Amino acid sequence: TKSFEDVRCKCICPPYRNISGHIYNRNVSQKDCNCLHVVEPMPVPGHDVEAYCLLCECKYEERSSNTIKVTIIIYLSVVGSLLLYMLFLLLVDPLIRKHDPYTQPLQNEEDTEDVRSQAEGAAGRGNTVLERVEGAQQRWKRQVQEQRKTVFDRHKMLS
Amino acid sequence: TKSFEDVRCKCICPPYRNISGHIYNRNVSQKDCNCLHVVEPMPVPGHDVEAYCLLCECKYEERSSNTIKVTIIIYLSVVGSLLLYMLFLLLVDPLIRKHDPYTQPLQNEEDTEDVRSQAEGAAGRGNTVLERVEGAQQRWKRQVQEQRKTVFDRHKMLS
């Protein structure tokens, strides 16, 4: 069930004799997508119609405007929420965590990732759901920090 | 420089109204290969020509009759000479060689091919050109015989 707006038959007619080029556009089914049905009003007299129509090129095209709409809206909302989260991490998070004594040393740790993630795994397996989410977030943040150090600061990779 | 016979423009016109299908064939250049130039006499009155021509399909084709002629003649002569040689080997050769004492034992030899071809190589490096050709021919015949034994008699391969 295509929406009425989502199909078109587009005929491009090039300049012919003294008629300039023109583009015709109509909502017709694929079967009817030819010059005779689409080009209206016909700019040439009857006996010239066939010759004119031979020059025109008609293409039947479909789209889904819903797909476009949904895609763009999802895209924008995801980017928007990520931006908000980024601002949160940048501005609000340091304020909250300023007095938290346990994140700081971990960031300077130069141990292998494994050992840390083990320790983290144990820590992440806390009691409440909140603590677990907290743990997972901490772990993720550390990973991103590690990546940032590798890529942006040390230029060890991807340069 | 294509020969005059080696190009054609072939238009196939399907049945149209009460005119039966027809095939038109003309020697024209690629540029002129279209319904208007090839279909003569035009079976429909003037205002129907375009409609009729739209249905016809014209194809420009080229060939090289010399290539065909040469290929077929070469093919036939090669096959012919091989057949003659085969007949010679089958009928005349045994008669000539009946008393030749040195081909017979070699054929029953079951040694590896290598040693034989070495011996043969030494034998083939005879004095005159004729002897060499003779030697090469003998060697080749033995190889074919070996192949024939493998493929046709022992069915060791290619079955």
Add this chain to the structure above:
Amino acid sequence: MNNPGYCSEADCSTATDTVEITGVTLDCSGTEDSPPMRLESIAGHDTPEGGMMAANGAPKMMDLPDEPAPGVGTYEDFNTIDWVREKCKDRDRHREITSRKKESICAWIISISDAFSGWLVVLLVGLMSGALAGAIDISAHWMTDLKDGVCLDGFWFNQEHCCWSSNETTFQERDRCPQWKSWAELITGSTSGPFAYIVNYLSYVSWALLFSFLAVSLVRAFAPYACGSGIPEIKTILSGFIIRGYLGKWTLLIKTLTLVLAVSSGLSLGKEGPLVHVACCCGNILCHLFTKYRTNEAKRREVLSAAAAVGVSVAFGAPIGGVLFSLEEVSYYFPLKTLWRSFFAALVAAFTLRSINPFGNSRLVLFYVEFHSPWHLLELVPFILLGIFGGIWGALFTRANIAWCRCRKTTRLGHYPVLEVLVVTVVTAVLAFPNPFTRMSSSELISELFNDCSRLDSSKLCDFSNVTGDPFSGALVDRPASKSLTLAMVELCLALIFKMIMTVVTFGMKVPSGLFIPSMAVGAIAGRLLGVAMEQLAYYQHDWVLFSGWCSPGANCITPGLYAMVGAAACLGGVTRMTVSLVVIMFELTGGLEYIVPLMAAAMTSKWVADALGREGIYEAHIRLNGYPFLEAKGEFSHKTLAMDVMQPRRGYPPLSVLTQSGVTVGDAQALIANTSYSGFPVVISPESQRLVGFVLRRDLIISIENAQKRQEGVGSTSQIFFTECTPPPSPDESAPLKLRGIMDLSPFTVTDLTAMDIVVDIFRKLGLRQCLVTHNGRLLGIITKKDILKHMAQMANQDPDTILFN
């Protein structure tokens, strides 16, 4: 001792070595008929990936001290996998499932689902990548047009879709309609005039700046691995390297989002390379759904190979070309089964993308072309010239870009990645706007350049002065250039220079950036310029002997669009050094076998010229710049060195650190681990005989010892470690012995010291080894690791061997 037959009693006592003290006769439980099944015991337990050691089944461990500790058989970050070991693990797993198949219906279902999980995972990869590619296409199109204006009918429509059903479009301006408002129109109310131009200019630059700033900030904040093209890293990963997180969920999300932003910002970059990365992320994430692929690094790389094919398939709408790209350019281990699956996945992805139909014309790419004008044999000369141009450009680009990237890596420039992106964006946008050929997106530019001028076209490139010829033939005949075409040519020349310079500084910035589209744009511009020049030459000089054969006046004998296509292929080939896959991709873009010979001629020439000017393609150059441990499968190693010249330890250095199969205490082992940094230790019968028994990986040894100290009672630092099949009965005064035969590789690869290095390199490449032991007359002499080989190859090529950073 004349009988070399295998004897398991002999294994424990007499077969050790003849000089060894044969005092302790051990109690052996193994009989002749049951050889030790190492493989079973290693892989019987599916160890989950990475650092789950503290977790599961502790009581079970007490009963089965021979069972390897969890974590054994996994790899650390930035390490290379051992393909042979991984494949063995998988075969064992497979065997186990097959053997259980007949036990119950459940097991039977498991075995069936296991058999089909390979197809299922590539199906899912195809679907997901196709959908993502469609979303990226739609969003990027919309955002690109957002720099110009906005649609009043619905802000989510791009310009074309805004005027989708409008009847007010004209032949000249096909995408203009009242519903679409440019920013000048919205702000000032007028569409022309200098003020409107300035407003449009400013809005263009500011949107570009905003998009690129968002892109680089998101990358920096959430997934630094999402930047760049990703193909060099994927090549390395497919060759067996491990970069944790490189193909993760966050990378996928951020790469998808920022790719759209980066493309829309008008920077000189394309989405094709990053799409390969996106598809590989999909592959990696979907692998986690299936045990078979989650637990096995080698199997997972099969899926990633298929995913790489999927990426190119959706990027160019060329499924066959994608598979060949994966085979020729990216993959390392590509068995036939992967070929089939890649092809299937590539088809599924192309089909998905087509059903999404992002461009509304049932095509998968913007620059799909369809023309069938013939070409003349003499035209091969300009095509080869284009090939030479492409080769020179490829080599120059590689050098310039590598120099720039090295500069970014080492100087202060690298400290300001965000600023760099912003500056480049501003420069690009400011320079691009005045020129219509650079203002439009690169894909559109390529599409316009590829198009042959027909009567239906209204492009500036097709604006010839007096059109004559048969009105019934669709194509136009050769014709003289008009003023406006001459102007367009000048603009194209400027666009060429602009693209060439900007691409060099853009590729490698900290945003997702592909290389295919800019390279193709450069080539297409050059090709179109040459094509138009040829056309004019043929028009004005049609009585030359050269042209008289094929170019009569009034005939259409030169197709500038074809020249653009050939030029694009040549430049892309020069930069990436693809040949077959490139030709097949272009063939699928045009759908006609007619042009395969020109394309092949240009691609081959380009590759040869580029190879003559600089050995490496851009991806290899980036791999080397970053020092990834990538053992190139293409080139031949042709130096006359032997294994003993490469092995560690070199002559004169202290001997290899080895373990003996018995008599080593836990304390000794821990000291060895602490004092050395080798990633593995050979196990020998005795230090005197140096007869090789097996090989133990450092990581496995550490994990096993820690595990045993935790779980097993009585294991202290004086406990003896046994790698033999049978341990002596523990005397009550000693601490408990530690049996570690299970973690030892009983079939380490060995070569003799006199083996030529080319053979060794071949073995490493083809079998995917991580290390190989060197023996002399049966005595252990040294070890060769992949890193040693890479260092040796760098040394032989007169490069600094210390650039190889990873194991």
Add this chain to the structure above:
Amino acid sequence: MNNPGYCSEADCSTATDTVEITGVTLDCSGTEDSPPMRLESIAGHDTPEGGMMAANGAPKMMDLPDEPAPGVGTYEDFNTIDWVREKCKDRDRHREITSRKKESICAWIISISDAFSGWLVVLLVGLMSGALAGAIDISAHWMTDLKDGVCLDGFWFNQEHCCWSSNETTFQERDRCPQWKSWAELITGSTSGPFAYIVNYLSYVSWALLFSFLAVSLVRAFAPYACGSGIPEIKTILSGFIIRGYLGKWTLLIKTLTLVLAVSSGLSLGKEGPLVHVACCCGNILCHLFTKYRTNEAKRREVLSAAAAVGVSVAFGAPIGGVLFSLEEVSYYFPLKTLWRSFFAALVAAFTLRSINPFGNSRLVLFYVEFHSPWHLLELVPFILLGIFGGIWGALFTRANIAWCRCRKTTRLGHYPVLEVLVVTVVTAVLAFPNPFTRMSSSELISELFNDCSRLDSSKLCDFSNVTGDPFSGALVDRPASKSLTLAMVELCLALIFKMIMTVVTFGMKVPSGLFIPSMAVGAIAGRLLGVAMEQLAYYQHDWVLFSGWCSPGANCITPGLYAMVGAAACLGGVTRMTVSLVVIMFELTGGLEYIVPLMAAAMTSKWVADALGREGIYEAHIRLNGYPFLEAKGEFSHKTLAMDVMQPRRGYPPLSVLTQSGVTVGDAQALIANTSYSGFPVVISPESQRLVGFVLRRDLIISIENAQKRQEGVGSTSQIFFTECTPPPSPDESAPLKLRGIMDLSPFTVTDLTAMDIVVDIFRKLGLRQCLVTHNGRLLGIITKKDILKHMAQMANQDPDTILFN
């Protein structure tokens, strides 16, 4: 002895083994800095192929007793090559040329020509194969028509070319013109009536009989290797087997000639498979022009891989498909360089063939199709049904054909090969003539079946009763079947049964016979039948829910030609188990990406169904039937055996026959050679220690000893053979020592006895080994050869291991 570092003095004296008597201290000339360069000395001398031992340079031999004798490094007939050794030889040759490059201009030219000889040889292969394929096409076309009649304008024209410029052709009978006379017309003077029919019938049968008799006699008399399809043998040869003469000049000549005869005789066979053999013969013959390829079996196989691609490229006009066919189906070792060259060669060949233009329509194959009707997603169901049919047919055909061939091989039937061919021909011709669909050649049949019915067609398959619809649309709409179409359907059914049965008995006869065309014909008939049935169903039941969505009355919704194409792909896939290459070949035949999904669905289904019914494709089955030593690269070896279960000697058997590095006399060695039939002997330090030094091939040893006895003075049967680097100073009373280190492989491959067999199989496959030694803790234990592995695999698959005949 704690230091495992390499020491060349130690090599001769102390490092031997600790229990050995260390009495004789030898004078060593080697220093630490010059390790022995084995590779150089083996390959420095380019040994010409096979048995030229008696020939060259005797005086030179006296000066350099270390130089290996000519003939060392070559192989016997029906033996497998060692890929590693061959590749080493080539690298050494290459190194030598590069190092000499700067010495003189001549050497520089040699190095350049050497570098380009690879491209040159594939160029020549492409040109030659293209030309031969063109000649075969022209001749076969002419001869096929010769069964019907003759052209009076020139006997060398076939029917179509006879009527080339005739204006007297009609719409119904397009190839009839007065110049072409059928035999009945020539003999009886009338073209119709029962008598003319009988005369035509008789002449048809007798020409067929004559052609097939000529074919089989020529094959029997001149080149027995020319029979069959050749693909199984080429697969085996590419995997490293040697069959001398199989790709020789006579085979090429006879295969080309008899292929035309066999195809023209109307037997149910095709020319596609044999064309691959023809192309490979061209490749092999052209290799003799270049030293690089003449002297190296591995390099030659690279050219042969390219030649196989060329064969398919000219057979189907599908260059990309040909390359993928070579990659997927035929080749064993396919590096990227070969990929490029194959593609180049395939293109050149296709281009050559197109310029010959054998069919006069600029197409490379008769059944090229060009239609672009869309297909509906629901149609995948009949396509998958066709896939299932193809799979079942493929499996059944393979079994039936193998059973028949086994019968031919073992029973009395095999004693009358000529009679068999004649009988089959008579039966084929007698049954084929009455049915118009079998009377025409298979290619024409396929072409007619693939064609979609348009208004321009006059085929019986398009004879619908009342044609309605828009006269301006080219294609016909769906329509009811007429009487004549119904009759055609019955005839098609009969043709299907006929083809199915005749193909089984034809394939494997002693004439050149390909399988592609008959398989495709079977599939195309089945597909067309299904397509017409679907069409009628849609016409009569267009109000069904299924059809209502896409098949409104008066619309053209089902394309029977597409069904025929899908059916052809399915059957070909079922028989040969190709997938990707098949789809690509069909894609290139149609030139549209639209149908790639139906084709893929059918090919995949067909492969899965066929694999479920019978493990092997027809080529693998023939390889196994003939017992060729082919190590399949596709399947996985999944049994849990270890190297020691496979190695020779088994436990309890006498120990391995070994040589020691010193102390063996020529007499001992000759006795060992005489008493055993092993193809090589390991060299150890001493029988007690069993420490491995190297490996000597039997053939090399024999040749070297013989050569030394001839050329070197004082070498008798009491002479000592030394494999050490340094020989003791000869005492005057002894006979001269024989130094054979040069022929010893100093880097034999070893695995430990506990290595899993799947790893060993992998190593053999990937490195192309011929044998591998088995050690246990550094002591030599046994040997595994390729034959052992094949036997073991046969045993594991519950087959008779004694069917593996060759080494």
